[in-house]
Amino acid sequence: MDRRVLFLFLVLMGICLGWKSCPVQAKPRRILLDTDMDTDDSLALLYLLKQSRSQFDLKAVTISANAWTDAAHAVNHVYDILYMMGRDDIYVGVGGDGGILDDGTILADVGGYLPLIEQVPRNS
Template sequence: MRMLLQRNFLVVVLWIIGVGANLYTVDCLPHRILLDTDVDTDDFFALLYLLKQNRSEFEVEAVTISVNAWADAGHAVNQIYDILYMMGRDDIAVGVGGDGGILEDGTILPNVGGYLPIIEQRNTTVGYCRYRQAIPVGQGGRLDIDSNYGIRKAFLPQGRRKYAPLWQPTAQQVMIDKISAGPITVFIIGAHTNFAIFLMNNPHLKKNVEHIYVMGGGVRSKNPTGYPNTNTNFIISDMKHSPGPIKICLEVVLIR
């Protein structure tokens, strides 16, 4: 009887030690992060803010690029590569969104010839995208964003990683690889197409997504200024200055 009690006591002690060690390991693991971005200029601040965090707490695993907004994919992916090189993070996976889209009835359009021919043409989404079509192509629009207003090559050091046809991973490929690896937090600060397609095609992986943080906007908003007044005084007055810094402010606060 005494030996049985000693044996049971030993089992309980070992179980407690095992559970404690497991909890300690889980608690010490950093938050894995996937950032989905349209690579507009303000998104750089959000990415840099993330990369400056303590990696023992926040580990950026991947950056995926949404091509339905301001930046052209061929330029955007190289800018992301250069930023990661500058920050010493060439280990971070980068994926580029394809040219497929989602219809209003939920139908996912297949990539027309794959995204490679589209990216080579420096074009992006095939189909009707009102947001994309509303953005100017030249000065004051995508040209300024693609070139960082003409200072990109002078501003960012050039790393070895660059866009390469047939070798560049897709956004869906990167999302599947990183999310299937374990619990992860997703930040979406561009158009939501990449992650929407991922969730529709991979519902079994939703369980690995711990949190989703979205940088959203509004359509036909009743707000006459076009941006949220509740956050305005955080940086500027909406009636006296340009609203330019507002989105930068919101994205950094969102990640914080």
């Protein structure tokens, strides 16, 4: 009887320990990259695209231009990178072309593209 109990105990312990060591398939992290597509952001986009899709799922890239980049140049740059990396399935959105000035003024010009979010100044 003692041998049976010991054997059953060892089998149950083996199942429990084996259950914990089995890898669990986690859902990939969904990512939305908001960028101005300056040099650092280009490298960040390339880095994300090289990661395993089972860990990171880049859903979209949004572009907000500033004093260093304009929306038209940035969107072409993003499309070129996505095409080269074989990821034409990723959405690309274009935000404001002018951005926000230091004094808080919002520039509504979006370089001929429709804005992602209507940029209306607040009434103070």
